[in-house]
Amino acid sequence: MSELRFDNVTVRYGSTTAVDDVSLTVPSGQVLGLVGESGSGKSTLARAAVGLAPVDSGTILLDGKPVPTRGRRRPLQMVFQDPYSSLDPRMSIGESVAEAIPPGLSRAERRTEVERLLELVHLDPDRLAMRPAALSGGQRQRVALARALAGKPEVIVADEITSALDVSIQGAVLNLVRELQRELGLTILFISHNLAVVRYVASHVAVMHHGRIVEQGPTGHVLSDPDHDYTRTLLAAVPGQSQSKGSL
Amino acid sequence: MRQLKSVLRTPLGLTATLLTIGVLVLAVIAPILWTDDADAIDTSNILAPPSAEHWAGTDNLGRDIFYRTLVATRLSVELALAATAIAVVVGLLLGTAAFLLGRRGGRLVNAGINIAVAFPGILLALFFAVIFGVGATGAVLAIGMAGAPAFGRLTQTLVAGIAARDFVAAAQVAGVGRLRILLRHVLPNIGEPLAVNATISAGGALLAFAGLSFLGLGVQQPTYDWGRLLFDGISSIYVNPWAALVPGFAVIIAGLAFNLFGESVAKALGVGVVGGIPKLPSVAAHLDDVEPVEDTRHSTDDVVLDVRNLRVTFPGVRGPIRPVRGISFAVRRGEAIGVVGESGSGKSLTALAISRLVDDSGRVEADRLELLGDDLRAADSKAQRQMLGTSLAMVFQDPMTSFNPTQRMGRQLAESSRHHQGLSKKDALERAVDRLRSVRITEPEKRAHQYPHEFSGGMRQRAMIGMGLMGTPALIVADEPTTALDVTVQQQVLDLLASIREADDVALILISHDVTVVGEVCDRVLVMYAGRIVEDLRAADLAAAQHPYTRALMAAVPDMHTDLDQPLAVIPGRPVDPSDVPEGCAYAARCPLASARCRTEDPALVADAAGHRVACWHAGEPLPLEIEDRELEEAEAS
Numbered sequence: 001m002s003e004l005r006f007d008n009v010t011v012r013y014g015s016t017t018a019v020d021d022v023s024l025t026v027p028s029g030q031v032l033g034l035v036g037e038s039g040s041g042k043s044t045l046a047r048a049a050v051g052l053a054p055v056d057s058g059t060i061l062l063d064g065k066p067v068p069t070r071g072r073r074r075p076l077q078m079v080f081q082d083p084y085s086s087l088d089p090r091m092s093i094g095e096s097v098a099e100a101i102p103p104g105l106s107r108a109e110r111r112t113e114v115e116r117l118l119e120l121v122h123l124d125p126d127r128l129a130m131r132p133a134a135l136s137g138g139q140r141q142r143v144a145l146a147r148a149l150a151g152k153p154e155v156i157v158a159d160e161i162t163s164a165l166d167v168s169i170q171g172a173v174l175n176l177v178r179e180l181q182r183e184l185g186l187t188i189l190f191i192s193h194n195l196a197v198v199r200y201v202a203s204h205v206a207v208m209h210h211g212r213i214v215e216q217g218p219t220g221h222v223l224s225d226p227d228h229d230y231t232r233t234l235l236a237a238v239p240g241q242s243q244s245k246g247s248l
Numbered sequence: 249m250r251q252l253k254s255v256l257r258t259p260l261g262l263t264a265t266l267l268t269i270g271v272l273v274l275a276v277i278a279p280i281l282w283t284d285d286a287d288a289i290d291t292s293n294i295l296a297p298p299s300a301e302h303w304a305g306t307d308n309l310g311r312d313i314f315y316r317t318l319v320a321t322r323l324s325v326e327l328a329l330a331a332t333a334i335a336v337v338v339g340l341l342l343g344t345a346a347f348l349l350g351r352r353g354g355r356l357v358n359a360g361i362n363i364a365v366a367f368p369g370i371l372l373a374l375f376f377a378v379i380f381g382v383g384a385t386g387a388v389l390a391i392g393m394a395g396a397p398a399f400g401r402l403t404q405t406l407v408a409g410i411a412a413r414d415f416v417a418a419a420q421v422a423g424v425g426r427l428r429i430l431l432r433h434v435l436p437n438i439g440e441p442l443a444v445n446a447t448i449s450a451g452g453a454l455l456a457f458a459g460l461s462f463l464g465l466g467v468q469q470p471t472y473d474w475g476r477l478l479f480d481g482i483s484s485i486y487v488n489p490w491a492a493l494v495p496g497f498a499v500i501i502a503g504l505a506f507n508l509f510g511e512s513v514a515k516a517l518g519v520g521v522v523g524g525i526p527k528l529p530s531v532a533a534h535l536d537d538v539e540p541v542e543d544t545r546h547s548t549d550d551v552v553l554d555v556r557n558l559r560v561t562f563p564g565v566r567g568p569i570r571p572v573r574g575i576s577f578a579v580r581r582g583e584a585i586g587v588v589g590e591s592g593s594g595k596s597l598t599a600l601a602i603s604r605l606v607d608d609s610g611r612v613e614a615d616r617l618e619l620l621g622d623d624l625r626a627a628d629s630k631a632q633r634q635m636l637g638t639s640l641a642m643v644f645q646d647p648m649t650s651f652n653p654t655q656r657m658g659r660q661l662a663e664s665s666r667h668h669q670g671l672s673k674k675d676a677l678e679r680a681v682d683r684l685r686s687v688r689i690t691e692p693e694k695r696a697h698q699y700p701h702e703f704s705g706g707m708r709q710r711a712m713i714g715m716g717l718m719g720t721p722a723l724i725v726a727d728e729p730t731t732a733l734d735v736t737v738q739q740q741v742l743d744l745l746a747s748i749r750e751a752d753d754v755a756l757i758l759i760s761h762d763v764t765v766v767g768e769v770c771d772r773v774l775v776m777y778a779g780r781i782v783e784d785l786r787a788a789d790l791a792a793a794q795h796p797y798t799r800a801l802m803a804a805v806p807d808m809h810t811d812l813d814q815p816l817a818v819i820p821g822r823p824v825d826p827s828d829v830p831e832g833c834a835y836a837a838r839c840p841l842a843s844a845r846c847r848t849e850d851p852a853l854v855a856d857a858a859g860h861r862v863a864c865w866h867a868g869e870p871l872p873l874e875i876e877d878r879e880l881e882e883a884e885a886s
Binding site: 037038072080086087102194195199233236237 | 423
């Protein structure tokens with residue numbers, strides 16, 4: 001069991017309220033898609049969950065207990081939007097992944113673990129000495145996923161992880177997310193502004209607007225029968241609805 | 249290392265490096281070789297002018313000033329380096345304290361640094377000289393401490409820049425401690441600018457010492473540095489001016505050496521690896537073997553833009569690189585053309601070439617490149633800039649960087665009209681307000697007086713379009729205009745472009761990596777791969793695309809009807825590197841249909857009767873249905 005729950009969470013920056021009294025549950029072993037426009041507070045909510053943004057009031061609970069945001073043991077891990085900024089350009093990808101492995105392993109054990117993680121995200125373990133600059137955007141995002149998995153997390157927060165990628169690479173990363181979720185039984189908070197992407201990976205959807213959750217529920221239900229006007233606006237804005245695709 | 253070598257390639261860098269090495273070598277060997285000569289007292293020859301025996305004359309004890317200046321190199325350089333070391337260490341501690349202490353403690357430290365920076369350095373030095381006492385030690389501490397705030401401020405700024413990056417946040421989330429993050433992630437990434445600045449400030453410290461010793465607050469008799477020699481020499485300047493001038497020159501040369509060396513290194517690091525790239529030859533003959541693609545369908549009467557065999561070439565380390573390799577297309581009045589492709593396919597460069605915005609290192613060539621009948625290949629002239637300024641509108645991806653943040657929006661829009669159409673200030677501003685209204689910005693009068701940061705992303709993008717409409721454009725070139733925007737705002741911008749096109753019969757070139765966006769807005773779609781057009785088809789025919797690349801792009805994007813039980817289609821491998829374009833069809837390595845022919849012969853772009861152009865030996869052949877996802881992933885990793 002690893003259910004992530006936000007109870008009446010509020011985050012303020014100065015006088016602006018970025019997240020306003022949000023209550024949200026990511027069911028154990030499921031993917032919750034969080035959608036909304038930029039500035040709606042969805043990234044702030046994610047950062048608050050992993051301790052990168054200060055929570056003013058409310059609680060964030062993992063299986064009923066507060067999420068630890070200090071010390072080495074971090075059951076919540078995050079994957080960031082821009083794979084060009086989320087990997088240290090001076091470190092090899094092996095070092096970046098190894099850094100996130102909890103301490104207590106020997107050097108050889110760490111290396112084996114790094115290789116296992118890279119294989120898990122379909123990267124050739126022989127590349128662990130490479131610098132991020134030698135990798136494509138999609139490959140970097142795989143490394144970032146491997147690093148998040150290194151901490152043996154129960155929950156992964158994925159913040160717009162495909163929006164900085166070319167569409168041709170986006171598909172491969174989304175496939176990987178689905179595969180990892182299924183194989184490892186991860187709970188994932190998947191943030192995106194692209195409804196088609198969320199529809200593809202998430203079993204549940206929450207719609208955020210001006211810092212509040214305006215609608216949430218099972219993906220199929222919310223997307224086919226939206227209750228809130230804003231959800232309908234979002235749905236109408238998805239490009240490419242007018243045409244159907246050719247079969248391959 | 250390569251960057252440091254490039255320092256030596258410029259005359260200034262070479263001189264500075266040699267000078268710096270010379271000064272350092274002198275500092276080591278001069279006291280060993282000439283101490284006896286420098287300390288030899290010759291009472292019969294006091295305050296002598298320069299002679300063959302004493303090149304710079306002698307001082308009031310008859311000691312040789314030239315030798316003394318040489319010997320003083322070591323002490324002068326040592327003191328300067330010691331002071332710099334103090335400045336760097338204290339500065340580093342101050343500058344990183346904010347990062348380590350967290351928000352509140354950090355604010356306190358920063359306030360302290362800000363106050364200290366505000367004091368003039370020499371004042372601080374005098375203050376510390378009083379505290380630490382007159383003498384070399386006092387001077388070192390004084391100059392070191394006086395340099396520390398500036399260094400602290402620099403460190404603090406650099407640290408803040410790195411600390412905001414996601415990889416630091418990622419390490420925090422992974423539970424890595426602050427000190428460890430500082431040592432592993434932050435310091436290595438700011439090492440270069442810090443080292444460069446330390447070198448420059450060593451030069452500054454040298455001058456500061458000379459100043460302090462000259463004031464009598466630095467080195468005391470009987471030891472001597474350049475400043476002390478200067479101080480002694482100045483008292484006899486009317487008897488022997490060289491007694492002051494020689495140590496003065498030494499200070500200047502050494503100070504310049506350190507400063508210029510630091511700056512040359514900074515420049516080399518900042519410019520990156522471009523240092524050794526040869527200039528483009530006037531004609532890159534071996535690249536010009538591209539066969540011009542004949543396209544005779546263009547009827548000339550309503551053509552807005554006519555491009556034939558457009559090539560863009562840049563100089564590269566291993567010979568010229570050609571990211572756009574001969575593309576031909578025409579845009580008619582009121583027509584909307586979409587250009588799609590992955591990053592690096594050459595689509596943005598094509599747009600820049602059309603609007604003459606390719607930077608100077610690149611060369612744009614074409615058999616024909618005409619906007620409204622005007623040859624865009626002609627030399628840059630006022631008339632041509634005017635024509636481009638009024639009949640072509642360009643919309644960029646990031647609306648934040650395309651506006652000047654310090655000017656009001658109205659004025660920025662008005663500027664182009666005043667420039668190109670000669671409108672008065674008032675008329676131009678009126679037109680700007682009108683144009684803002686036309687791009688559906690509410691309360692345009694009020695908005696015209698606001699600054700870019702007061703606009704939202706979507707509003708800025710609309711204002712950018714409005715700026716393009718200040719003239720009477722016949723063509724709008726929009727390069728990923730919605731990539732930085734939300735879906736809802738994206739829709740507004742696309743709608744706006746569509747309505748402008750309809751209302752004024754303006755042609756549109758929309759560049760995007762998202763084939764669904766392009767398919768929704770455009771009449772025709774050009775698919776680019778590795779600097780070529782591989783398919784040119786009507787947007788309505790996208791579902792019946794012939795080229796395997798177009799079909800793969802279409803399949804890769806999930807939409808609201810994607811089968812949830814199947815993995816998404818992916819394109820294996822990586823896009824072609826423009827500096828290493830393979831023989832034959834550039835897409836062959838990633839193509840499931842590729843045959844031996846594809847790897848040796850490049851297919852030409854051939855049109856069918858309906859005007860559908862495609863460059864593929866296997867156009868329209870059925871794709872092998874199920875290629876295991878896993879296999880594709882492996883192909884990408886190889």
